[in-house]
Amino acid sequence: MPRTSLTAVQASRAGTTLPAATAGDATNGNQIANDGRLILIVKNTNGASTARTVTFQTSHSVDGLTNPTRQESIPAGETQVFGPFSPNDYGTVLAFDVSNAEVTIQAVHV
Numbered sequence: 001m002p003r004t005s006l007t008a009v010q011a012s013r014a015g016t017t018l019p020a021a022t023a024g025d026a027t028n029g030n031q032i033a034n035d036g037r038l039i040l041i042v043k044n045t046n047g048a049s050t051a052r053t054v055t056f057q058t059s060h061s062v063d064g065l066t067n068p069t070r071q072e073s074i075p076a077g078e079t080q081v082f083g084p085f086s087p088n089d090y091g092t093v094l095a096f097d098v099s100n101a102e103v104t105i106q107a108v109h110v
Helices: none
Strands: 030-033 038-044 052-057 069-074 079-082 093-098 103-109
Touching: 030 038, 038 052, 038 069, 052 103, 069 079
Parallel strands: none
Antiparallel strands: 030 093, 038 079, 038 103, 052 069, 052 093
16 A cells, blocks of 8 residues: 655744644555655654654665664654655655554644
8 A cells, every 4th residue: 555645734934723633654654745844743642651663764874874764762642843854865755654553743844
């Protein structure tokens, strides 16, 4: 199956309402258009003590990573912000995977 596509909202000085958080597709992965001005707000909604991961696919080795992926752990109940993602390193379509549907995503174009 193809990755599930997401759409970012455009940030503005006048204020932008964040979109509803979308559960990550733990089976097929997700993708979103990337021009280098994209940030993702990622939350682990697990109420226990289970950390979840988000794995970003890269087009080549980035930041000394030997495998072309960047995997980040998100503790239970925590929200983290990721980005921006250089299109030279992450591609014009950012592909990422979540370890569980308890990981939700909001995308903002800045």
